[in-house]
Amino acid sequence: MKKIFLAVLAISTIALTSCSNDSKDDTTATGNGSLKLEFDNVYGAADLALNTEYTNSNGEKVKPNNVIYIISNVVLTKADGSTYTVPKSSSYFFVNETDEASTLITLPNIPAGDYTKVKFGIGVDQAQYDAGADGQGDLWTTAALPSLGMTWSWASGYKFVKFEGTVTSTTHTDAPYKVHTGKTGSIYNYAEATLDFPNNALVRTNITPQVHIMADVKKIIDGTTVINFEEGLDVMGGTKVQQIMANNVPTMFEAHHVHND
Amino acid sequence: MRKILFFLLLSVATQAAVKDTIAKYHFSRYAILDDDDDCDACGCSASGGSMGFASMLNTNFVGVRYLNQQYKSSDGLYSNSAWYTENFNTLQLWARIPVLKNIQVSVLVPYHFHSRDTKTGNQRLEGFGDVTVLAMYRVYQTHRDSTIVTHTLQLGGGIKAPTGKFNETNSGSLNPSFQAGTGSWDYLLASEYILRRKQFGLNTTLNYIMKYENERAYRFGNQFNYAATLFYLHEKNSFSMAPQIGLAGEVYASNFQHGQELVNTSGDILFSKIGVEMGKDKWSFGVNTMLPIRQNLAGGNVQSQYRLAVNLNYSL
Numbered sequence: 206m207k208k209i210f211l212a213v214l215a216i217s218t219i220a221l222t223s224c225s226n227d228s229k230d231d232t233t234a235t236g237n238g239s240l241k242l243e244f245d246n247v248y249g250a251a252d253l254a255l256n257t258e259y260t261n262s263n264g265e266k267v268k269p270n271n272v273i274y275i276i277s278n279v280v281l282t283k284a285d286g287s288t289y290t291v292p293k294s295s296s297y298f299f300v301n302e303t304d305e306a307s308t309l310i311t312l313p314n315i316p317a318g319d320y321t322k323v324k325f326g327i328g329v330d331q332a333q334y335d336a337g338a339d340g341q342g343d344l345w346t347t348a349a350l351p352s353l354g355m356t357w358s359w360a361s362g363y364k365f366v367k368f369e370g371t372v373t374s375t376t377h378t379d380a381p382y383k384v385h386t387g388k389t390g391s392i393y394n395y396a397e398a399t400l401d402f403p404n405n406a407l408v409r410t411n412i413t414p415q416v417h418i419m420a421d422v423k424k425i426i427d428g429t430t431v432i433n434f435e436e437g438l439d440v441m442g443g444t445k446v447q448q449i450m451a452n453n454v455p456t457m458f459e460a461h462h463v464h465n466d
Numbered sequence: 467m468r469k470i471l472f473f474l475l476l477s478v479a480t481q482a483a484v485k486d487t488i489a490k491y492h493f494s495r496y497a498i499l500d501d502d503d504d505c506d507a508c509g510c511s512a513s514g515g516s517m518g519f520a521s522m523l524n525t526n527f528v529g530v531r532y533l534n535q536q537y538k539s540s541d542g543l544y545s546n547s548a549w550y551t552e553n554f555n556t557l558q559l560w561a562r563i564p565v566l567k568n569i570q571v572s573v574l575v576p577y578h579f580h581s582r583d584t585k586t587g588n589q590r591l592e593g594f595g596d597v598t599v600l601a602m603y604r605v606y607q608t609h610r611d612s613t614i615v616t617h618t619l620q621l622g623g624g625i626k627a628p629t630g631k632f633n634e635t636n637s638g639s640l641n642p643s644f645q646a647g648t649g650s651w652d653y654l655l656a657s658e659y660i661l662r663r664k665q666f667g668l669n670t671t672l673n674y675i676m677k678y679e680n681e682r683a684y685r686f687g688n689q690f691n692y693a694a695t696l697f698y699l700h701e702k703n704s705f706s707m708a709p710q711i712g713l714a715g716e717v718y719a720s721n722f723q724h725g726q727e728l729v730n731t732s733g734d735i736l737f738s739k740i741g742v743e744m745g746k747d748k749w750s751f752g753v754n755t756m757l758p759i760r761q762n763l764a765g766g767n768v769q770s771q772y773r774l775a776v777n778l779n780y781s782l
Binding site for chain 2: 245247249250251252403404405407412417419461462465
């Protein structure tokens with residue numbers, strides 16, 4: 206009997222002593238990996254469902270049926286403050302609510318490291334637009350696809366955010382509304398957002414972190430600036446678009462959590 | 467290699483117990499069912515009925531136990547997130563075997579068959595869980611004849627082997643404890659204190675499970691369990707019955723992945739519990755149910771509904 210007890214002790218000891226190799230974060234991670242940005246559209250706190258009615262702070266009830274925005278110029282920041290800029294040629298993404306695959310952006314060839322935040326643009330930056338029609342590569346033609354419809358005429362440029370649906374308000378019942386943002390005359394209206402990750406995204410050759418970003422599309426029309434569709438069903442230019450891009454769009458994104466699988 | 471040693475030990479211990487004739491107690495009558503630790507709402511159901519060792523007082527037995535636990539869980543991402551029902555079922559071989567005069571070894575071999583609803587349909591998980599071996603040493607015991615009130619204090623420790631499968635993909639958004647095992651060698655410390663006066667008794671158990679990082683760099687949070695159970699022993703001829711009532715609670719630390727703390731994985735829960743155990747000759751049957759009094763598991767994204775345990779034991 207004693208032998209058994211000793212055996213238990215011995216095994217416990219072996220197990221205890223040999224199993225405490227906690228592998229801490231490898232701060233000298235080498236090689237390249239990938240990182241995924243998941244854009245999860247929500248309306249306020251609710252998971253966005255198209256053709257579902259939501260009530261805004263001004264009492265207007267909207268049923269969104271089309272939500273598309275351009276994410277561009279992604280820059281990742283490491284814990285040590287150094288940054289990695291995704292090459293401009295492969296840093297434009299159309300996030301389309303009706304195309305689930307488009308909401309998950311995979312960024313390849315990211316140097317291994319612990320990343321703490323991401324910066325990106327909403328829309329197409331002015332430098333890109335100023336490259337002229339010839340400098341667009343296939344970006345313009347992609348944006349112009351009927352399924353996206355993210356362009357105006359060349360002179361008017363790209364649409365940055367498209368938010369369409371129907372609205373029920375004092376004088377309207379399920380009336381179609383359109384919010385299209387982009388360049389307004391000489392004002393370019395490109396917006397940027399910087400999101401801190403709640404925990405580090407650990408890019409490794411064998412770990413592809415996925416950053417779950419909540420994109421609150423309610424804020425497009427019901428943020429610091431509130432859009433009243435009673436004043437017009439189409440919001441496609443002028444001061445309102447400038448205010449949406451300056452005040453509302455930069456605050457609609459939040460890095461909710463990071464999976465390091 | 468460790469796994470092989472472990473199973474060798476397991477079989478040796480079992481055989482030894484069968485042959486052992488020194489300590490044939492027949493105290494299964496005032497056995498107390500205690501399954502408070504079987505779930506690991508935020509990391510412990512993974513360890514499967516890890517700590518049922520505390521259930522039997524001075525009892526040496528082999529038995530089977532069935533545990534059913536129901537949870538509702540949500541991804542917690544949205545105000546309109548769906549709540550899904552999770553059913554954790556465990557069939558457990560359990561034994562408490564005397565190896566020396568004051569030392570008993572408990573062995574728990576769980577087999578899990580869990581199921582849950584998900585957005586994409588029903589998901590099932592079936593397989594052996596983590597095997598736990600625990601040694602308890604009787605530090606102090608009052609002689610029964612000499613006093614009205616008797617005390618028994620036992621202290622012990624053990625190991626939980628990663629015989630159950632850990633699946634990283636299940637550790638994501640929904641209840642991360644939807645696992646057959648933690649995937650790690652975990653260690654536990656335990657104490658049991660029993661106070662008895664005539665037919666009444668109070669059993670108090672405390673235990674602490676230290677969990678370690680598994681091969682997938684995931685670590686379930688350490689877990690503290692406590693329980694106090696009041697029981698009454700009724701005996702007549704070869705028949706005995708012990709109704710019991712008590713409180714049980716669990717406190718979980720956060721889970722870690724790649725050394726990073728994961729949000730909404732810590733938590734605590736307090737249960738009420740009520741049960742009865744009946745014995746006839748060498749056999750005993752027990753049933754026990756636990757209902758949550760208050761809970762905050764996984765940031766509120768996991769809610770325990772109830773736990774139910776049924777067991778059939780044979781005294782050695």
